[in-house]
Amino acid sequence: MRRIAPDRDQLLAIVAEVFREHGYEGASLSLIGEATGLGKGSLYHFFPGGKEEMARAVIAHIDGWFEDNVFAPLRDSADPQAGIGHMFEATDSYFRSGRRVCLIGAFALDESRDLFAGQIRDYFGRWVTRLAEALARSGHRPGEASELAEETVAAIQGALTLARAADDLDVFSRALRRLRMRLGLSVKI
């Protein structure tokens, strides 16, 4: 049995950070090479498709993390409220309380969206759907659950933007606290 995965995981994490900070166009191969310590030879060995394949792999990597740590708990928790609580904790931790920005959300905004439209739509679509299902199971009427889910995911994205614009992490914390309350969770102190 061969082990490629672990190194590739942390490689993708580093590349993700470069895309996150500089955007798709702004993340040059030299920046990526510098951050990963890999030359073009290695980079193109692991990602023969070049920059576009790197971005695609990074999105899939992030998507996988959310699938495991957010979407699956939303779907599988016996207690839907517990699943939703789990979502907020994972979200707060992933975005480092607002220090980090959503790569996929950023990609959605500029013209790189066209390249990755399918992956982007999938990611957000699954997030909203899974959350809506959990809300429905916890007592909301279906239509209401759907709107509330969409509103919640959008609020998280907006809070990330605003927190970064204001350079104030509390913006994100406040948003999460309000969302927990609105979704009927007890807010931890």
Added chain:
Amino acid sequence: MRRIAPDRDQLLAIVAEVFREHGYEGASLSLIGEATGLGKGSLYHFFPGGKEEMARAVIAHIDGWFEDNVFAPLRDSADPQAGIGHMFEATDSYFRSGRRVCLIGAFALDESRDLFAGQIRDYFGRWVTRLAEALARSGHRPGEASELAEETVAAIQGALTLARAADDLDVFSRALRRLRMRLGLSVKI
């Protein structure tokens, strides 16, 4: 009296659209030249500071539009509810019901934020402050008004992201409808 403003206005509008679609890094001088019909000679004549000055002027231009059409009505309307209603109409119209993305929000996300941090913080800060004041004047307690304003502006940004990600304009319309309701406005049919 000399008239420079009108041409410069529509020039800035075109340049803004290029930045909006391609981001700061992605908006190359050749794209800008192509969109405006101007060569580098003219471009650098109007913006001696190059690309950075163009972006700065574009942000200021957008900021000015919001000052006139959103922030001022929020501050000056005798009836604060009317001012808030005006804000939603102007916002919906500016973002073309979700077809357009917020340039300043997009700039806030990637590394170009560092270049324009001050302008970006100003823009969002004034939006939140003006809205909070209007909400306070319409009866909300100050702390509550402040949180509600922050929540509303973030919700608009998030809805723009999500609408674009899902490639579904209704996401934005639904968000605006919910916000109007939450802020106590009658929703138009």
Added chain:
DNA sequence: GCGACATTGTACCGAATGGTACAATGAGTC
């Protein structure tokens, strides 16, 4: 040590990048 293959460094490619220099043109004033 051998062969197979994964990994890497380096040199290189044409194209595009942001930016500069400057001469030519435009239009309006006197």
Added chain:
DNA sequence: GACTCATTGTACCATTCGGTACAATGTCGC
């Protein structure tokens, strides 16, 4: 027509871009 100054097109600059080619390594099973 001459002067002024805003505007423009073009050629050019060094640098960087994403990407390719390939020989030189490393690393493993055998």
